[in-house]
Amino acid sequence: MMHPIVSLVILIVSWNTSEIAAYSPLMASSNNIRPNSEQxxxxxxxxxxxAVAAALGTTALLTNPPSANAATTLTKFEDxxxxxxxxxxxxxxxxxxxxxxxRKIVLYIKPDSNQKTLIFLAYTPVRDDFxxxxxxxxxxxxxxxxxxPKGELAGQxxxxxxxxxxxxxxxxxxxxxxxxxxxxxxxxxxxxxxxATGATGGAGNVLVTITAQTPESEYNAMKPLFDDVIKSYA
Numbered sequence: 281m282m283h284p285i286v287s288l289v290i291l292i293v294s295w296n297t298s299e300i301a302a303y304s305p306l307m308a309s310s311n312n313i314r315p316n317s318e319q320x321x322x323x324x325x326x327x328x329x330x331a332v333a334a335a336l337g338t339t340a341l342l343t344n345p346p347s348a349n350a351a352t353t354l355t356k357f358e359d360x361x362x363x364x365x366x367x368x369x370x371x372x373x374x375x376x377x378x379x380x381x382x383r384k385i386v387l388y389i390k391p392d393s394n395q396k397t398l399i400f401l402a403y404t405p406v407r408d409d410f411x412x413x414x415x416x417x418x419x420x421x422x423x424x425x426x427x428x429p430k431g432e433l434a435g436q437x438x439x440x441x442x443x444x445x446x447x448x449x450x451x452x453x454x455x456x457x458x459x460x461x462x463x464x465x466x467x468x469x470x471x472x473x474x475x476a477t478g479a480t481g482g483a484g485n486v487l488v489t490i491t492a493q494t495p496e497s498e499y500n501a502m503k504p505l506f507d508d509v510i511k512s513y514a
Contacts, residue, residue, distance in 0.1 A: 352369045352371055352372070352390075352505060353369070353370050353371060354367035354368065354369060354370065354505075354508060354509070354512070355367065355368060355369075355370035356512075357386075357401075359476075359488075361476070361479045361486075362403070362474075362476035362479045362486055362488055363476055363479070364474060364476070364488065364513065364514065365512070365513075365514050366401075366490060366509060366512050366513045366514070367508065367509055367512035368388055368399060368509065369388055369390070369399070369505070369509075371391070372388040372389055372390050372391065372398075372399070373388070373389040373391065374386070374387065374388050374389075375387050381405070382403075382405050383402075383403060383404050383405065384402075384403040385400055385401070385402050385403075386400065386401040387399075387400045387401075388400070390494075393494070393498075396465075396467075396493075396494065396495050396498075397493070397494040397495070397498060397502060398492075398493060398494075399490070399491065399492045399493075399509065400490075400491055401488065401489070401490050402488070402489040402490075402491075403486050403487075403488055404486065404487040404488075404489070405484050405485070405486055405487075406475075406484060406485050406486065406487050407484055407485075408484050408485060410475065410485055410487070411475075411477065411485070412451075412475060412477075413448075413451070413452070413453055413473060413474070413475050415475075416473075418448070419446045419447065419448040419453045420446055422446070422453060422473070423443050423446035423453075423455060426443075426455075437462070438460075438462045439459070439460070439461050439462065440459070440460045441457060441458065441459040441460075442457060442458045442459075443455065443456075443457045444456040444457055444458065450513065450514070451474065452472050452473060452474040452513070453472070453473040453474075454470075454471070454472055454510065455469070455470070455471040455472075455473070456469070456470055456471075457469050457471075458496055465495045465496065465497060466495065466496035466497075467493055467494070467495055467496060468493065468494055468495070468496045468499040469491060469492070469493045470491070470492045470493075470506050470509075470510055471489065471490065471491045471492075472488075472489070472490040472491075472510065472513055473487070473488070473489055474487075474488045474490075475487055475488070476488055490513070492506045492509055492510070494506075
């Protein structure tokens, strides 16, 4: 059984179907993660949110392959329920998927990137006793909990992650990190965590995760765009 403090990072990096199978056994039996709402831990909830993002992202990639496109322009994405906005590439391939339990993914894939450069927004409903991001721990505690430890994970060895920065601002947590997976190129991530209170229309709140990722070899070229996306968050 995967330890509940296993990295959030490993579950949002792998968009290849075989990698999801390797790193996300949780998806096959979500009841094993959450026997009931009273027992679920805050870190397991973060983990579960990321696993759903990975699985839905894979489906989107299989059903919505990117097509060639020219210049990248940014258009404001505004979520009035969760009370945030962010500028996203309007010419990237976009798809949205929802699970029966109301978890949702909005996925943007860069054309001509071999499906390796993308941005996704993951929405995970949480109980109303999760009243702020501090319910999951401080930004440093969440960063430590989501840095993948060296060694074996779900049958894979040699997976390493490096947290470059973890900052709390704008009532959100901002993370910058890299990850290396065997047989895959090193990948660079920029992630925002926020908690939207009252966003479900009833009891409970919504954990919102926004992640931009690209191969490390492409990061210098993508960094200005990623900077603009992250800075636009409001």
